[in-house]
Amino acid sequence: MSVLIVDASVAAKWFVAEEQSQAASLVLDETNQLEAPDFLLLEMDSIICKWVRGGGVRLAEGNELRDALRQYPIRYHPFVPLLDLAFQIASQTGQTVYDCLYIALAAVVEGRMVTADRKLYDALENGPFSEHVLWVGDIVRPGGAPRGRVSSF
Secondary structure, X not given: OEEEEEOHHHHHHOOOOOOOHHHHHXXXXXXXXXXXXXXXXXXXXHHHHHHHHOOOOOHHHHHHHHHHHOOOOEEEEOOHHHHHHHXXXXXXXXXXXXXXXXXXXXXXXXXXXXXXOHHHHHHHOOOOOHHXXXXXXXXXXXXXXXXXXXXXX
């Protein structure tokens, strides 16, 4: 079983059909143990709100997406205990504290943060936290077969 820390760039792709959405759906395989700082819910609310304000999603649909996310099998961790480590990682890597909350959790639970944020991945892949970061496109379904399609609003 893989312990994967889900960031907002991956979670957002569960709800829209775009580049890397199919790969993001593989994260949901039952062989993965999904975890995230509870801050993920705030980030996703912000993303969904942007979709609503932009007219791509009606308010009722936005509320349905919010509810759907809360049904996914993700174990949430309070972000406050991760802040000191996230601050240290951010200071060391030049990344935002927001992004480093996910890396901090990955370090604490000995997992890997899966991201669809190419800039973040590229900045971390060869650094001291490389063992805790995974590009979403590098995930394969057990047996190598592609998984079903991603839901779309």
